[in-house]
Amino acid sequence: MSYQTSLITLNNGNKIPGISIIGTGTRWYKYNPEDKYSDALVKQIENALELPGMLHIDCAEMYQTHAEVGEALRNSKKPRDEIFITDKYAIPRKFSSNPKEGLKLALEKMGLEYVDLYLLHFPIIDPKLYDFTLEEAWKMMEDLYNEGLAKNIGVSNFRVEDLEQLSKSWVIKPQINQIEFNAYLQNQTPGIYDYCIKNNIQLEAFCPLVPLREVNEKDLLPLYVKQLAQKYSKTENQIMLRWVSQRKVIPVTTSSRPERVRDAYDIFSFELTQDEVEFITKLGSQHDTIRKYWNVYYDKYN
């Protein structure tokens, strides 16, 4: 199979792959530090590292899968500049004292000298747990960027108000905001999609495949996606991921199945028409919201 890759330019001029096909959370997430080491995850990353071009792996302190990522990287011959590693500092579940310590520990566990992207995982910082404010956390992110330990920095699950608050003191604007985004949840929080597009903060989408994962027999969207899959000779997953990407959002997906990982890599060899993109957008927005993460904080926006 010949793959077409896509690189997106961030607001600092650096490039990022147009999709992350190996998320090491959700399916692989370990709630307890003593949970079992996952040989299956190592194998899955190793398989993905054999694909041509640049591979984007999405990690986080909270997932506790750094050891598996490190093992797969050590076993791979792919050059470092063809691997894009994202990591996230854990908020609101605290694992290390601050973003500087968090990144140092992550780099040690993964055997890396730098990450390509480092994110603050969540904006709401409990002062009983952490001894820094959101502004102070961002300042530490900027230091890590200036020291070259994180080539790009950003945030995750941030609302417009969180970005506005940070903007009063940031020296470096976040390159990325990674949010929950799919046809059934086009604004994780009010106005966030338009705000990030307008302010040149690149969006990433976790949970991009929810409309295919949560199918109800009355749903029109999966039927339409099936028709498009036939038209383009692609899988339904590829159609859904391509829609996310044509909405200018970078999909962050994962799978335990090698064929799904390979398919997700191959979404840039075709393009949906503008009408098709708009029709998926419309069908999705007519459906009830489905929100899978951060419900305690964000269900109020449903």
Ligand SMILES: NC(=O)C1=CN([C@@H]2O[C@H](COP(=O)(O)OP(=O)(O)OC[C@H]3O[C@@H](n4cnc5c(N)ncnc54)[C@H](OP(=O)(O)O)[C@@H]3O)[C@@H](O)[C@H]2O)C=CC1
């Ligand atoms: N920043 C944040 O707060 C968060 C970040 N993330 C990141 O995003 C990554 C991806 O999130 P996730 O929600 O898993 O992404 P997706 O929406 O892409 O879902 C992937 C999951 O869906 C299953 N799946 C794939 N295709 C289908 C289908 N056609 N029908 C039914 N099930 C299907 C896969 O199972 P199978 O293994 O069988 O293929 C896999 O478990 C995470 O691993 C993590 O790295 C996730 C949540 C929060």
